[in-house]
Amino acid sequence: MKALRVLVVEDDALNGLFLGEMLAEMGHVVCAIEATEAGAVAAAAQLGPDLMIVDAQLRDGSGVTAVEEILQTGFIPHVFVSGARVRAVRSDAVVLHKPFREVDLAQAIQRALAVAASF
Numbered sequence: 347m348k349a350l351r352v353l354v355v356e357d358d359a360l361n362g363l364f365l366g367e368m369l370a371e372m373g374h375v376v377c378a379i380e381a382t383e384a385g386a387v388a389a390a391a392q393l394g395p396d397l398m399i400v401d402a403q404l405r406d407g408s409g410v411t412a413v414e415e416i417l418q419t420g421f422i423p424h425v426f427v428s429g430a431r432v433r434a435v436r437s438d439a440v441v442l443h444k445p446f447r448e449v450d451l452a453q454a455i456q457r458a459l460a461v462a463a464s465f
Contacts, residue, residue, distance in 0.1 A: 347373075347456070353395035354379045355386040355412060356427075357404045365399055365427075368448055383407025390416040397455065402428040402441075423462040425454045438464075 352374050356362035362379040369376055377393045380386045383404055390398065390412075398416070400409040410432065413424055426432050429444040438461045442454040 347452075347459075350374045350396040350455075351377045351393070353377055353386070353389055353393060353398045355381075355398060355400040355404070355409050357381045357401060357406065361401070368451060369399070372448065372452060381406070383409070383412040386412040387415050390422065391419070395422060397458065398422055398424040399451075400424055400426050402426045402432040403430060421462060421465045423455075423458040425451075425458050 352369050354362055354365050354369070354376055356365060356379065359381070362381070366376040366379055377395050378389045380389050381404070383406060386400065386409070398413065400413055402409045409426065416422060424440070426439060426441045427444055427446070428441065432439070432441045440454050440458045440461065442450060
């Protein structure tokens, strides 16, 4: 898999760092880590990431809502991570339940890229 520029949206700082390290070990570049819905939308517009890893439930807003807004300007592959059930609008949404391993994240990324290829 080629290196991707990844936007991480995670309101827990330790989880955000953990995801960033895991993605770097997989050969990807984390272009930003955002903790809020508004920050995620702004970063996606400014940075144009290849992939987004998004916590579905943020303290300040919703990761699902952020992705819905971001996708209005064009499709970006994304993976939702959550410790709870995720209500995504799209039926082809890729959801990874916490806790997960690197291999699980790699498989979820592959599924998200496959969804993007169908556009």
